[in-house]
Amino acid sequence: VVSFGVTARRIITLTTDFGLRDAYVAVMKGVILGIAPDIRIVDVSHDIRAQDTTGAAYVLDSAYRYFPPDSIHVAVVDPGVGTARRPVAIHSGHGTFVGPDNGIFSACLTGQQVMDPASGKLDGATAVMLNEERFQLTPVSQTFHGRDIFAPAAAHLACGLPLEELGPRVERLQTGEARPPVVKRGAVYGTIVHVDHFGNAISNLSVDLVPATPVIEVAGRTLKGLATSYQDARVIAIIGSTGLLEIAARNASAAETLGLRPGDPVVVRSER
Amino acid sequence: VVSFGVTARRIITLTTDFGLRDAYVAVMKGVILGIAPDIRIVDVSHDIRAQDTTGAAYVLDSAYRYFPPDSIHVAVVDPGVGTARRPVAIHSGHGTFVGPDNGIFSACLTGQQVMDPASGKLDGATAVMLNEERFQLTPVSQTFHGRDIFAPAAAHLACGLPLEELGPRVERLQTGEARPPVVKRGAVYGTIVHVDHFGNAISNLSVDLVPATPVIEVAGRTLKGLATSYQDARVIAIIGSTGLLEIAARNASAAETLGLRPGDPVVVRSER
Amino acid sequence: VVSFGVTARRIITLTTDFGLRDAYVAVMKGVILGIAPDIRIVDVSHDIRAQDTTGAAYVLDSAYRYFPPDSIHVAVVDPGVGTARRPVAIHSGHGTFVGPDNGIFSACLTGQQVMDPASGKLDGATAVMLNEERFQLTPVSQTFHGRDIFAPAAAHLACGLPLEELGPRVERLQTGEARPPVVKRGAVYGTIVHVDHFGNAISNLSVDLVPATPVIEVAGRTLKGLATSYQDARVIAIIGSTGLLEIAARNASAAETLGLRPGDPVVVRSER
Numbered sequence: 001v002v003s004f005g006v007t008a009r010r011i012i013t014l015t016t017d018f019g020l021r022d023a024y025v026a027v028m029k030g031v032i033l034g035i036a037p038d039i040r041i042v043d044v045s046h047d048i049r050a051q052d053t054t055g056a057a058y059v060l061d062s063a064y065r066y067f068p069p070d071s072i073h074v075a076v077v078d079p080g081v082g083t084a085r086r087p088v089a090i091h092s093g094h095g096t097f098v099g100p101d102n103g104i105f106s107a108c109l110t111g112q113q114v115m116d117p118a119s120g121k122l123d124g125a126t127a128v129m130l131n132e133e134r135f136q137l138t139p140v141s142q143t144f145h146g147r148d149i150f151a152p153a154a155a156h157l158a159c160g161l162p163l164e165e166l167g168p169r170v171e172r173l174q175t176g177e178a179r180p181p182v183v184k185r186g187a188v189y190g191t192i193v194h195v196d197h198f199g200n201a202i203s204n205l206s207v208d209l210v211p212a213t214p215v216i217e218v219a220g221r222t223l224k225g226l227a228t229s230y231q232d233a234r235v236i237a238i239i240g241s242t243g244l245l246e247i248a249a250r251n252a253s254a255a256e257t258l259g260l261r262p263g264d265p266v267v268v269r270s271e272r
Numbered sequence: 273v274v275s276f277g278v279t280a281r282r283i284i285t286l287t288t289d290f291g292l293r294d295a296y297v298a299v300m301k302g303v304i305l306g307i308a309p310d311i312r313i314v315d316v317s318h319d320i321r322a323q324d325t326t327g328a329a330y331v332l333d334s335a336y337r338y339f340p341p342d343s344i345h346v347a348v349v350d351p352g353v354g355t356a357r358r359p360v361a362i363h364s365g366h367g368t369f370v371g372p373d374n375g376i377f378s379a380c381l382t383g384q385q386v387m388d389p390a391s392g393k394l395d396g397a398t399a400v401m402l403n404e405e406r407f408q409l410t411p412v413s414q415t416f417h418g419r420d421i422f423a424p425a426a427a428h429l430a431c432g433l434p435l436e437e438l439g440p441r442v443e444r445l446q447t448g449e450a451r452p453p454v455v456k457r458g459a460v461y462g463t464i465v466h467v468d469h470f471g472n473a474i475s476n477l478s479v480d481l482v483p484a485t486p487v488i489e490v491a492g493r494t495l496k497g498l499a500t501s502y503q504d505a506r507v508i509a510i511i512g513s514t515g516l517l518e519i520a521a522r523n524a525s526a527a528e529t530l531g532l533r534p535g536d537p538v539v540v541r542s543e544r
Numbered sequence: 545v546v547s548f549g550v551t552a553r554r555i556i557t558l559t560t561d562f563g564l565r566d567a568y569v570a571v572m573k574g575v576i577l578g579i580a581p582d583i584r585i586v587d588v589s590h591d592i593r594a595q596d597t598t599g600a601a602y603v604l605d606s607a608y609r610y611f612p613p614d615s616i617h618v619a620v621v622d623p624g625v626g627t628a629r630r631p632v633a634i635h636s637g638h639g640t641f642v643g644p645d646n647g648i649f650s651a652c653l654t655g656q657q658v659m660d661p662a663s664g665k666l667d668g669a670t671a672v673m674l675n676e677e678r679f680q681l682t683p684v685s686q687t688f689h690g691r692d693i694f695a696p697a698a699a700h701l702a703c704g705l706p707l708e709e710l711g712p713r714v715e716r717l718q719t720g721e722a723r724p725p726v727v728k729r730g731a732v733y734g735t736i737v738h739v740d741h742f743g744n745a746i747s748n749l750s751v752d753l754v755p756a757t758p759v760i761e762v763a764g765r766t767l768k769g770l771a772t773s774y775q776d777a778r779v780i781a782i783i784g785s786t787g788l789l790e791i792a793a794r795n796a797s798a799a800e801t802l803g804l805r806p807g808d809p810v811v812v813r814s815e816r
Contacts, residue, residue, distance in 0.1 A: 009309040013298065019591075019741030020292070020564075023607035024785075026557065026588040030610030033584070037553040037612075040305070044298040047291075050742055051795060063295035066302030066419070068309075079795065082773030142772050144785030147610070197291030198322055228414050229354030241296075241416030251323060251351065281581040285570065292564070312577070316570040319563075335567035338574030338691070340581075469563030470594055500686050501626030513568075513688030523595060523623065 011040045011071040012154050015060050016146065017048040018076070024144070028074075028151040031137065035155035042067075051079040053104045054177050055262065058194045058202070061107035062242045064095050073108075074146075074154045075099040082142035087149045088170060091163050092125040098154045100145070101129075103176015110180075120175045131167040181205055188268040190245070192260055199253020201260040205245040211270035218247055218266045219258040225271075283312045283339055284426050287332050287347040288418065289320040296416070300346075300423040303409065307427035314339075323351040325376045326449050327534065330466045330474070333379035334514045336367050345380075346418075346426045347371040354414035359421045360442060363435050364397040370426045372417070373401075375448015382452075392447045399442040400435055407438055453477055460540045462517070464490075464532055471525020473532040477517040483542035490519055490538045491530040497543075555584045555615040556698050559604050560690065561592040562620070568688070572618075572695040575681065579699035586611075595623040597648045598721050599806065602738045602746070605651035606786045608639050616698045617652075618690075619643040626686035631693045632714060635707050636669040642698045644689070645673075647720015654724075664719045671714040672707055679710055725749055732812045734789070736804055743797020745804040749789040755814035762791055762810045763802040769815075 012032060018024040025046050032041060044063045048056045056077040064073050078085075078100045086101040092114050097105045109115035114125035130136075130149050135156050137148040153166055181190040181204055190205040201218075216223040216237045227236035230248055235257065240246040245266065249257045284304060290296040297318050304313060316335045320328045328349040336345050350357075350372045358373040364386050369377045381387035386397035402408075402421050407428050409420040425438055453462040453476055462477040473490075488495040488509045499508035502520055507529065512518040517538070519526045526532060556576060562568040569590050576585060588607045592600045600621040608617050622629075622644045630645040636658045641649045653659035658669035674680075674693050679700050681692040697710055725734040725748055734749040745762075760767040760781045771780035774792055779801065784790040789810065793801045 009305075011302075011305060020587075021589055021591040022738075022740045023588050023603045024741075026586055026607045027610045029586050030555075030607065030615075033553075033555060033586070034610070034612055042298055042301050042305070043292075044295050045293055047293040059295045063298045063302065066299045066306070068302075068306055071302075080773075080775065083775055141785045143774065143782065147785060194294075196294045197296075229352075230415065231352065231355055238415065241413045241419060281577075283574075283577060314570055314573050314577070315564075316567050317565055319565040331567045335570045335574065338571045338578070340578055343574075466566075468566045469568075501624075502687065503624065503627055510687065513685045513691060 009040070010158050011042055011067055012158055013042045013044050013063065013067060013071060013073045014046070015044040015048065015056055015063070015073070015075040016046045016077060017050045017052065017056065018046050018146070020046055024146065027147050031147055031151040032155040035152060036158045039155065039158045048077050051077060053077050053079070053102050055194055056104050057107040057176060057178060060104070061111055064108055067095065069094050072096045072098060072154045072157050074150050075104045076146040076150055077104055078102065078145065081145050086170070087130040087145055088127055088173065089130060089153055089157065089163055089166055090122075090125055090127040090173070096157055096163070098150050098157070101170070101174050103174045103178070105173065106176040107178060109173070115173060117175060117180055120173045122171060122173065126163060127170040127173060128163055129167040129170050132165065135161070135166055178204070181209055183209070186269060190266045190268070192262050192264045192266060194262060195255040195260065198248075199255045200240065200246050200248045201255050201258070202240060202242075202244050202246040203266045205266060205268060207239050207243045207245070210239070210245050210268055213271040215269045215271050216245070216266065219260050219264065221258065223247070281312070282430050283314055283343040284430055285314045285316050285335065285339060285343060285345045286318070287316040287320065287328055287335070287345070287349070288318045289322050289324065289328065289349045290318050290418070292318055296418065300418050303419055303423040304427040307424060308430045311427065311430045320349050323349060325349050325351070325374050327466055328376050329379040329448060329450060332376070333383055336380055339367065341366050344368045344370060344426045344429050346422050347376045348418040348422055349376055350374065350417065353417050358442070359402040359417055360399050360445065361402060361425055361429065361435055361438055362394075362397055362399040362445070368429055368435070370422050370429070373442075373446050375446045375450070377445065378448040379450060381445070387445060389447060389452055392445045394443060394445065398435060399445060401439045401442050403439040404437065407433070450476070453481060455481070458541060462538045462540070464534050464536045464538060466534060467527040467532065470520070471527045472512065472518050472520045473527050473530070474512060474514075474516050474518040475538045477538060477540060479511050479515045479517070482511070482517050482540055485543040487541045487543050488517070488538065491532050491536065493530065495519070553584070554702050555586055555611055556702055557586045557588050557607065557611060557615060557617045558590070559588040559592065559600055559607070559617070559619040560590045560621060561594050561596065561600065562590050562690070564590055568690065572690050575691055575695040576699040579696060580702045583699065583702045592621050595621060597621050597623070597646050599738055600648050601651040601720060601722060604648070605655055608652055611639065613638050616640045616642060616701050618694050618698045619648045620690040620694055621648055622646065622689065625689050630714070631674040631689060632671050632717065633674060633697055633701065633707055633710055634666070634669050634671040634717070640701055640707070642694050642701070645714075645718050647718045647722070649717065650720040651722060653717070659717060661719060661724055664717045666715060666717065670707060671717060673711045673714050675711040676709065679705070722748070725753055727753070730813060734810045734812070736806050736808045736810060738806060739799040739804065742792070743799040744784065744790050744792045745799045745802070746784060746786075746788050746790040747810045749810060749812060751783050751787045751789070754783070754789050754812055757815040759813045759815050760789070760810065763804050763808065765802065767791070
């Protein structure tokens with residue numbers, strides 16, 4: 001009974017670009033529940049843009065920290081499925097992460113300071129390559145490792161399987177495409193990393209990089225100061241709920257109003 | 273063990289305009305499960321049109337009555353987040369409701385006859401303002417009270433916290449924009465309040481306001497009588513599953529076919 | 545305590561065309577949980593195209609086999625709601641299926657070889673018509689049998705109610721519109737049955753009907769051989785994750801690239 005209670009509380013989260021029109025997500029859940037019947041599954045998002053590993057990395061990074069540290073986060077945005085890219089599982093003090101080794105976990109892991117953003121070398125986290133057939137659905141398909149490799153690995157981990165049983169250690173992971181902010185001659189150079197459901201354009205500039213009275217250049221405009229509510233003005237800069245500078249518009253999509261897209265530059269200086 | 277069983281059965285529902293592309297909904301679930309690990313969470317909708325508090329009020333009103341009365345309904349469509357609007361929790365005999373005080377609960381509460389539709393005065397329901405920092409994620413952000421105020425309040429209530437612990441009593445709530453139907457000179461004047469996924473246009477006229485052989489004027493057309501199935505004719509009036517008069521089209525969107533939108537008038541008379 | 549554990553593990557899946565904008569899906573969950581508080585509910589899809597029973601049949605068929613055989617699969621794509629079509633529940637060795645008798649289960653049941661694809665006669669599965677008012681929400685509405693008939697039937701079955709209690713036996717079901725593949729003069733003639741979220745066009749040709757070195761005619765093109773990854777070429781034929789031949793495009797939608805739609809023909813020959 002005690003062990004049931006404990007198991008029931010453990011959480012597996014899912015982040016994919018599978019959409020909700022097909023059975024793909026449900027199939028992963030069926031596989032997980034067949035192995036770990038009492039686990040709790042929480043959807044993070046299945047509407048990541050197809051094959052957008054950078055967007056997935058941002059969304060997962062904004063979610064995982066609100067879950068208990070024994071949670072297991074499965075992320076499957078996987079343009080290289082069926083090629084040589086490695087399936088991996090990573091354990092850090094803040095969660096366990098399961099998915100393809102294509103940079104999808106780099107925002108999480110560099111944010112936790114357990115992965116070097118340049119080399120991908122791990123320090124303070126343990127990773128393995130998922131190559132133990134015992135813990136896979138066989139034969140493994142060429143097109144759906146979410147079902148055949150990642151869902152069973154997560155479910156076995158949730159049941160208490162030690163990470164090391166899943167395959168050999170990996171010391172270094174792919175870092176992905178995300179570029180960190182640059183500080184140069186009193187200015188901070190960042191990038192839009194995500195446009196959310198409301199059209200808010202979220203940058204990679206965390207609150208500690210933004211001066212108290214900033215002057216922000218974005219999409220050919222200059223915005224002065226930080227707003228304290230989405231109602232403050234027609235177009236605003238605001239520190240969003242994940243602690244990142246975002247550009248928003250009152251009752252409208254800032255991304256549409258300004259023509260902003262992921263990858264666009266944002267420059268912040270201090271007002272003199 | 274007994275208390276585990278009891279807790280496991282309690283339900284928190286979520287209604288938001290957050291969409292499913294980002295991590296916002298999952299973050300609320302992570303916060304809830306961190307506080308109340310055995311609670312059950314049911315999504316009502318996260319596809320309310322951005323900032324459409326009237327649509328949210330309708331959707332929540334059509335859902336809550338099918339859940340056990342000890343369920344807790346969190347609704348976050350919140351254009352005023354970060355401004356002076358109050359965060360509230362309301363307890364009635366049919367459920368507990370948690371969200372911003374902006375009219376989002378008025379359809380539920382007036383339907384239960386515990387709130388005066390004109391003044392917003394409560395009678396038969398208890399409400400409090402959520403200002404107890406102990407039950408919030410601090411510091412409370414300016415942009416995401418779903419995570420910082422409403423999710424923790426709901427989770428603590430689900431664990432058995434008395435409503436009164438969350439903050440001071442509130443006697444009166446905002447009534448929102450919904451206009452009740454008007455009966456004048458033998459005609460009933462109503463409004464379209466929601467267009468559903470199938471394009472059915474749902475009015476605020478309940479079955480008891482509709483005569484047995486009605487003549488309905490809507491979108492410049494006259495419809496006679498009530499259909500008994502969506503297959504009856506090309507455009508029909510029918511009493512929908514929530515007991516409200518709705519306008520539907522056979523295998524098509526009535527809203528598109530007729531150009532109907534929320535706010536459009538519907539007039540019903542009795543055939544002579 | 546033991547019975548709680550057992551109940552908690554049983555799964556009800558939901559497949560509908562209700563979308564996620566309205567409360568319809570949540571209402572079904574509220575009804576289910578009111579009857580079977582400890583059941584687990586898994587969404588398969590609510591984004592089936594409105595009234596597309598063939599697409600729903602494919603999606604359900606690709607999902608059910610990954611769930612434990614005591615799972616109950618509710619499918620409600622129901623253009624005939626309120627007409628004479630029968631509500632049914634079917635029990636086979638691989639699951640229990642609840643929904644309208646309109647062909648929505650024919651792919652599942654013919655695949656399990658418990659239903660004759662031509663006559664709809666059952667052999668090895670038990671079906672009943674759901675007409676016992678005791679197990680319905682009364683009065684049953686004309687428009688929402690998902691709430692009033694199917695959800696309560698599934699919940700009562702999940703609680704252990706024998707199928708026979710729900711209504712009289714049915715020997716034969718509707719077969720739906722799906723046409724099986726035809727083999728003629730060394731060629732296999734199939735059909736596109738589904739276009740998935742990625743734009744992959746999935747046929748009804750299972751791997752055993754496809755020769756080792758096939759020549760595939762589809763949308764006016766000729767494709768030679770089978771790919772082993774979605775990255776192999778611009779347009780490929782590949783055996784997808786459900787064992788069916790599918791047409792895919794590298795980092796793009798094959799359906800858009802080739803103008804493919806459900807119902808389009810696919811012809812496969814062996815290379816000489």
